[in-house]
Amino acid sequence: DVKVTQSSRYLVKRTGEKVFLECVQDMDHENMFWYRQDPGLGLRLIYFSYDVKMKEKGDIPEGYSVSREKKERFSLILESASTNQTSMYLCASSLISGREAKNIQYFGAGTRLSVL
Amino acid sequence: AQKITQTQPGMFVQEKEAVTLDCTYDTSDPSYGLFWYKQPSSGEMIFLIYQGSYDQQNATEGRYSLNFQKARKSANLVISASQLGDSAMYFCAMREGVGAGGTSYGKLTFGQGTILTVHP
Numbered sequence: 175d176v177k178v179t180q181s182s183r184y185l186v187k188r189t190g191e192k193v194f195l196e197c198v199q200d201m202d203h204e205n206m207f208w209y210r211q212d213p214g215l216g217l218r219l220i221y222f223s224y225d226v227k228m229k230e231k232g233d234i235p236e237g238y239s240v241s242r243e244k245k246e247r248f249s250l251i252l253e254s255a256s257t258n259q260t261s262m263y264l265c266a267s268s269l270i271s272g273r274e275a276k277n278i279q280y281f282g283a284g285t286r287l288s289v290l
Numbered sequence: 291a292q293k294i295t296q297t298q299p300g301m302f303v304q305e306k307e308a309v310t311l312d313c314t315y316d317t318s319d320p321s322y323g324l325f326w327y328k329q330p331s332s333g334e335m336i337f338l339i340y341q342g343s344y345d346q347q348n349a350t351e352g353r354y355s356l357n358f359q360k361a362r363k364s365a366n367l368v369i370s371a372s373q374l375g376d377s378a379m380y381f382c383a384m385r386e387g388v389g390a391g392g393t394s395y396g397k398l399t400f401g402q403g404t405i406l407t408v409h410p
Contacts, residue, residue, distance in 0.1 A: 183333075205396050216294075216381060216400040232397070264335065268396045277385065277396040278325070281335035 177201070180265050180282035187289050193252040195285050197265030204269060206248035207279065208232075208240060211262040223248055255289045262286050293317065294384050296401035303372045304409050310357070311367040311404045313382030322386045324365040325398065326356065329379040338380075341365055372408045379403045 181196035199206065205224050209217040209232075219232030221240040229240050237259060241249045248267075252259055263286075266279040295314045303309035315324065326338040341349045341356045349356040357366040369376055383398040 207397075209400075214299075214402055216296075216402045217383075217398075218400075219397060222397060262333065264333075266335070277323075278337050278340070279335075279396065279398060280337070281327075284333035286333075 178265055178267055178280050178282040180285050182285050183283060185285060185287045187255050187287065189256060189289060191255050193255045193287070195250040195263055195287070197248045197250070197282055198246050199267040199280070200246065201267065201280070202245065203267035204245070205267060206242065207266040208248065208250045209264045209266065210234070211264055211284070217264060220250065257289050260287060260289045293399045294382055294401035296382055296404050298404045299402070300405045300407070302407050302409060305374060306371055308368060308370045309372055309406065311369070311380050311406065313365045313367065313401060315363050315365060315384050317384065317386050319386040322384055324356070324358070325383040325385070326354070326367045327381045327383065329381065329403075331378070335381070339367065374408050374410060377406060377408045379405050
């Protein structure tokens with residue numbers, strides 16, 4: 175079974191702190207994604223990576239950065255956490271996309287972040 | 291403009307009955323894929339079913355089926371014989387930019403979600 179592991183289920187941080195959310199996948203997937211989930215808005219893509227050291231902005235990258243030094247690990251960084259970044263963060267991975275439309279994303283259990 | 295729209299914030303169904311969760315989408319891409327995911331209270335997103343834009347038949351996976359109406363741009367999820375364990379949030383998602391020259395990298399666009407509650 176594919177396993178995507180997020181390092182924390184719950185995090186509480188203070189405004190202005192630097193926050194690291196870690197995600198590890200064990201299926202040798204090329205693509206990795208970070209989403210945030212808010213009520214009524216569904217999941218919105220923050221950043222994704224299609225290879226080591228490669229990253230692309232998603233729909234809402236402001237206030238976030240990412241790091242992918244190894245294929246299996248994709249980190250989301252909040253440089254200076256703010257209260258409007260309180261949310262559920264979900265990591266996902268998938269195989270590299272070619273012409274095949276059916277490219278299932280596998281998700282971690284999520285990290286619920288509260289910024290006070 | 292919303293690319294994926296789920297108009298039902300919440301749905302209720304009696305155990306053992308069937309339920310339909312609505313999803314409409316908007317794309318000008320002729321080649322795309324539609325996905326449904328389930329999110330229980332534990333938080334993890336679970337893939338349920340997939341429909342490709344060129345698939346001739348509606349997708350089915352066990353108790354899940356997808357009512358795909360391409361002309362109406364709808365991809366409704368049908369759950370037959372509902373069980374208490376089906377209570378969860380359900381998300382519809384779309385992948386565009388596939389096929390020749392596609393460069394979407396597998397990105398998905400999600401709808402707002404529908405909370406399904408199954409009553410005993």
